[in-house]
Amino acid sequence: MIVLDVLYVAIATIGVMLTLQVLTFLVVRVLYPPEPKVIYRTVQAPAPPQAPIPVQVPLQMPPPIFTQPAQETQNVQLPEYDIRGPNTTSARMDPVLPDGIQETRPPGT
Secondary structure, three states: OOOHHHHHHHHHHHHHHHHHHHHHHHHHHHHOOOOOOOOOOOOOOOOOOOOOOOOOOOOOOOOOOOOOOOOOEEEEEEOOOOOOOOOOOOOOOOOOOOOOOOOOOOOOO
16 A cells, blocks of 8 residues: 555656646746748749850960069178177076985987
8 A cells, every 4th residue: 555655656746747847838938939930932943053155175275474683692791699608507596406316418419
């Protein structure tokens, strides 16, 4: 008897949930109807595409009418800078490292 009561309550709960789901769908559908579809109609049917006109390509290209002037070479004097600076081997301000830290230098410096 108790099992039957539990089964009836479960089935009734599922029925109420389905009813609420359907009602929610219908209310939202009424509040926000779908946008109307735009259908374009033409009075006359479009003309069929025409066949392309054949173009004859000449066998030899004519000589160019204009010639480009010769470009002048430009000499640019760039300044040279000393990259290392005066008597400095490191970019560090403090010449002494804390204990336990070793400085590594790239090869060739």
